[in-house]
Amino acid sequence: MGRRRRCRVGPDEATRALPEAIAALSRTLPAGPSPETFRRAKFDCPEAAPALWRLLFRVLSPGPPDGASASLSLEAQARSVKSALRSQGYPSQALAQLPDNGSQGSRQLLLALAWLLARGPLLEQLLAQSRVRLGDEMPVCECEALASPGPPAPGMGEAGHVDIRHLQWLMGKLRFRWRNLMASQQEQCALLGQIHLYTRGCHSDRSLGHLSVTETELLRDPEGGRQLLRRLESENARLEAALEWRRREQVFWQWMDTVLGASQPTFLPRSPEPGARELEPVARELQALWEQLQEAVEARRAAWEARVGDRGPAWSAARRALDEVVGQDLAALQRAWEPGGGLTQPHGPRRLVRTEAGAPGGPGLRAPEVIEALRTQEAHLEVVLRQLQGHCRQELARLARALPGLIWIPPPGR
Amino acid sequence: MSIVTVQLGQCGNQIGFEVFDALFSDSHCPQGLCSKRENEAYQASCKERFFSEEENGVPIARAVLVDMEPKVINQTLSKAAHSGRWKYGQHSCFCQKQGSGNNWAYGYSVHGPRHKESIMDLIQKEVEKCDSLSGFFIIMSMAGGTGSGLGAFVTQNLEDQYSNSLKMNQIIWPYGTGEVIVQNYNSILTLSRLYRSSDALLVHENDAVHKICAKLMNIKQISFRDINQVLAHQLGSVFQPTYSGEGSWHYRRNPLGDLMENLVPHPEFKMLGVRNIPQMSENSLAYSTFTWAGLLKHLRQMLISNAKMEEGIDWQIRPPLSGLPALSKMSTNKEFHFNTSIANLVILRGKDVHNADLGAFKDPALYTSWLEPVHAFNVWKTQRAFSKYEKSAALVSNSQFLVKPLDVIVGKAWNMFASKAYIHQYTKYGIEEEDFLESFTLLEQVIASYCNL
Numbered sequence: 001m002g003r004r005r006r007c008r009v010g011p012d013e014a015t016r017a018l019p020e021a022i023a024a025l026s027r028t029l030p031a032g033p034s035p036e037t038f039r040r041a042k043f044d045c046p047e048a049a050p051a052l053w054r055l056l057f058r059v060l061s062p063g064p065p066d067g068a069s070a071s072l073s074l075e076a077q078a079r080s081v082k083s084a085l086r087s088q089g090y091p092s093q094a095l096a097q098l099p100d101n102g103s104q105g106s107r108q109l110l111l112a113l114a115w116l117l118a119r120g121p122l123l124e125q126l127l128a129q130s131r132v133r134l135g136d137e138m139p140v141c142e143c144e145a146l147a148s149p150g151p152p153a154p155g156m157g158e159a160g161h162v163d164i165r166h167l168q169w170l171m172g173k174l175r176f177r178w179r180n181l182m183a184s185q186q187e188q189c190a191l192l193g194q195i196h197l198y199t200r201g202c203h204s205d206r207s208l209g210h211l212s213v214t215e216t217e218l219l220r221d222p223e224g225g226r227q228l229l230r231r232l233e234s235e236n237a238r239l240e241a242a243l244e245w246r247r248r249e250q251v252f253w254q255w256m257d258t259v260l261g262a263s264q265p266t267f268l269p270r271s272p273e274p275g276a277r278e279l280e281p282v283a284r285e286l287q288a289l290w291e292q293l294q295e296a297v298e299a300r301r302a303a304w305e306a307r308v309g310d311r312g313p314a315w316s317a318a319r320r321a322l323d324e325v326v327g328q329d330l331a332a333l334q335r336a337w338e339p340g341g342g343l344t345q346p347h348g349p350r351r352l353v354r355t356e357a358g359a360p361g362g363p364g365l366r367a368p369e370v371i372e373a374l375r376t377q378e379a380h381l382e383v384v385l386r387q388l389q390g391h392c393r394q395e396l397a398r399l400a401r402a403l404p405g406l407i408w409i410p411p412p413g414r
Numbered sequence: 415m416s417i418v419t420v421q422l423g424q425c426g427n428q429i430g431f432e433v434f435d436a437l438f439s440d441s442h443c444p445q446g447l448c449s450k451r452e453n454e455a456y457q458a459s460c461k462e463r464f465f466s467e468e469e470n471g472v473p474i475a476r477a478v479l480v481d482m483e484p485k486v487i488n489q490t491l492s493k494a495a496h497s498g499r500w501k502y503g504q505h506s507c508f509c510q511k512q513g514s515g516n517n518w519a520y521g522y523s524v525h526g527p528r529h530k531e532s533i534m535d536l537i538q539k540e541v542e543k544c545d546s547l548s549g550f551f552i553i554m555s556m557a558g559g560t561g562s563g564l565g566a567f568v569t570q571n572l573e574d575q576y577s578n579s580l581k582m583n584q585i586i587w588p589y590g591t592g593e594v595i596v597q598n599y600n601s602i603l604t605l606s607r608l609y610r611s612s613d614a615l616l617v618h619e620n621d622a623v624h625k626i627c628a629k630l631m632n633i634k635q636i637s638f639r640d641i642n643q644v645l646a647h648q649l650g651s652v653f654q655p656t657y658s659g660e661g662s663w664h665y666r667r668n669p670l671g672d673l674m675e676n677l678v679p680h681p682e683f684k685m686l687g688v689r690n691i692p693q694m695s696e697n698s699l700a701y702s703t704f705t706w707a708g709l710l711k712h713l714r715q716m717l718i719s720n721a722k723m724e725e726g727i728d729w730q731i732r733p734p735l736s737g738l739p740a741l742s743k744m745s746t747n748k749e750f751h752f753n754t755s756i757a758n759l760v761i762l763r764g765k766d767v768h769n770a771d772l773g774a775f776k777d778p779a780l781y782t783s784w785l786e787p788v789h790a791f792n793v794w795k796t797q798r799a800f801s802k803y804e805k806s807a808a809l810v811s812n813s814q815f816l817v818k819p820l821d822v823i824v825g826k827a828w829n830m831f832a833s834k835a836y837i838h839q840y841t842k843y844g845i846e847e848e849d850f851l852e853s854f855t856l857l858e859q860v861i862a863s864y865c866n867l
Binding site: 163165166168169170171172173175176177179180182183184186187190191194 | 548
């Protein structure tokens with residue numbers, strides 16, 4: 001567990017400091033349990049377990065909480081926590097072996113929480129997730145969506161008879177939803193554009209110039225304004241709690257050392273060794289394979305060169321041209337797949353600001369650049385799609401030839 | 415979100431007018447049975463979807479009118495302008511001097527390409543007036559010349575140019591004993607092309623609507639106007655605003671999108687039918703009261719027995735017992751068979767709508783085996799009454815409703831094709847025998863898919 005050792009805290013202050021530190025941590029976390037729960041967890045009391053399962057579920061779920069994830073049963077949440085910890089590389093076996101009903105294992109859960117806290121900027125990430133956003137925002141890259149695939153779908157029923165028509169129905173439904181989503185997004189953009197246009201000159205911040213939807217609602221509906229104020233106040237409270245936690249966390253880590261000591265010794269220090277011993281022969285195998293591959297590649301290349309032979313200067317010129325084209329294609333491929341499509345600015349959603357035509361505009365991305373980058377990605381994806389469709393058609397044709405006497409009627413498509 | 419309507423041919427333009435009129439009248443109806451605030455929200459939602467604003471306050475229908483001859487378009491424009499309540503845009507119509515003589519191939523291969531740019535330009539202008547586009551309605555007949563051939567061409571172009579927008583074709587299914595000799599050819603050519611380029615085909619059968627006028631509305635001399643008004647009433651009861659979800663008081667932003675997602679995601683099953691209840695003349699309306707239980711019971715039996723209206727329902731037909739195969743395979747001997755659904759959407763409007771019990775529609779026996787009722791059945795509600803009906807219910811169904819009529823048309827067309835009757839009218843303008851064969855193949859496949867539910 002990484003933490004910095006600084007000056008020791010005196011005993012009196014220590015007794016006060018620990019509950020306060022834990023309280024600060026709890027106020028920073030979403031759905032944070034009371035300091036008493038933490039204390040119980042050190043002694044592995046079962047009453048503390050459900051609250052900690054729920055806390056870990058909330059901490060490990062990607063994105064802000066929605067109705068669907070909040071209504072999951074404790075069991076489902078526990079399973080989700082286990083799988084999320086596994087995918088993050090949590091080394092303890094003991095947690096994976098806890099029962100799913102969420103009734104035990106509070107000490108293990110406490111250790112897991114501390115592991116997550118020590119490992120990375122967990123609190124900062126959680127605070128960023130639930131930030132109050134005043135502007136109208138739009139994502140410029142797909143990183144968030146791709147990185148968080150969502151909770152695992154409930155197990156599909158018996159793998160028995162599946163009617164292909166049902167699958168076609170579902171595919172069609174998906175396509176319609178996609179089209180409807182696009183129409184909704186266009187509608188949203190049109191309406192946002194109108195609001196931004198109408199509220200020109202209303203914003204106190206000159207560089208923004210116009211109001212966002214949230215800000216407009218603030219003016220129209222005083223109740224909305226009060227709600228926004230409450231949200232901002234609660235966010236402030238969490239931020240202050242986070243700062244306090246940073247001042248006091250020393251004490252918490254010292255206490256966690258004692259928790260670690262109290263838990264069973266089947267923890268970290270032992271695990272790397274057996275793994276390391278297992279890895280050596282695998283590493284050697286890989287090395288041998290790689291060497292074999294190198295030899296095979298050399299042989300093949302030599303054979304090709306021999307076959308191509310020397311066809312004269314025209315050939316080598318043509319070949320250089322080919323090399324260039326391939327090189328360009330590869331470079332384009334790479335550029336298209338750089339995160340953000342080659343945009344150099346950081347990821348995440350951006351606030352939309354509408355400027356007058358000809359005005360210089362503020363910092364941040366310009367819409368034409370983003371559009372250009374997206375178009376490049378789209379063109380590339382179209383090419384890949386055509387190739388895949390071509391492969392499918394070839395495969396279908398091959399299957400059709402393989403079954404004589406069968407008449408294939410293609411579906412009514414284009 | 416807005417819907418742009420393309421009215422094609424005589425049929426499309428006359429119906430289109432009645433649809434906009436019905437929507438406007440309903441949204442300004444004083445007997446909405448709800449609070450003033452709710453009524454205003456309803457009006458605003460309907461207006462945004464179907465009308466755009468003009469300086470002097472008269473709403474303009476979001477529509478493009480297309481016909482090869484000027485007579486019907488001029489009539490439609492002046493009828494709307496005369497009412498003083500709403501109108502069509504001055505420059506929203508396209509017409510030529512001559513008709514196409516009910517020749518599908520001429521409409522598709524000659525008129526279409528010749529006037530493509532002008533028509534698509536008009537549509538583009540209408541689209542640009544929308545803040546956000548939900549999709550297109552294309553109102554057309556299936557059997558005539560201009561509406562059907564040109565309609566198929568325009569729908570294909572909409573698919574090319576607006577591939578991400580939704581397209582629903584409102585198709586008028588011709589009378590069985592129709593006047594146009596080649597109406598079956600036109601029908602199969604239209605349907606096969608629309609099946610490829612449209613997202614949903616909402617079918618209105620002339621025969622069915624005619625019966626409603628005769629039996630329920632007690633109209634003696636049934637004119638096309640009467641038929642169109644019943645049709646418009648049906649469409650209005652589907653597309654007027656509804657709440658966006660259980661317990662929500664906001665109106666749904668994208669009913670077209672929600673409808674398509676729930677009813678037609680499968681590419682082989684795109685045919686939809688509409689039923690609504692109750693339907694009666696205004697005079698009778700004042701003396702009638704309804705309960706949700708009664709209305710829904712009738713509507714359910716209409717679904718199961720493929721009845722077109724609430725009179726003359728066959729109550730003998732029952733859902734099959736679980737475990738036994740449904741009696742739904744097409745059989746020329748059996749006259750009565752159970753109508754299996756893929757997916758259904760029920761729309762309830764009026765008083766006490768939240769107390770309506772829809773359990774009977776969630777019976778798995780109503781649906782095909784590969785889709786469970788929880789996915790196959792959807793309900794939309796609003797407290798606001800529709801068009802002076804204290805309670806009304808509409809059903810949009812993706813089921814075996816249209817298998818038999820389609821089979822009949824394909825059969826008749828095939829018989830004509832076998833003797834190559836009238837084919838030269840089509841080959842003259844570039845529609846070859848292969849095109850006919852492709853159409854037959856596609857439609858036979860659709861029939862087979864629906865039969866094998």
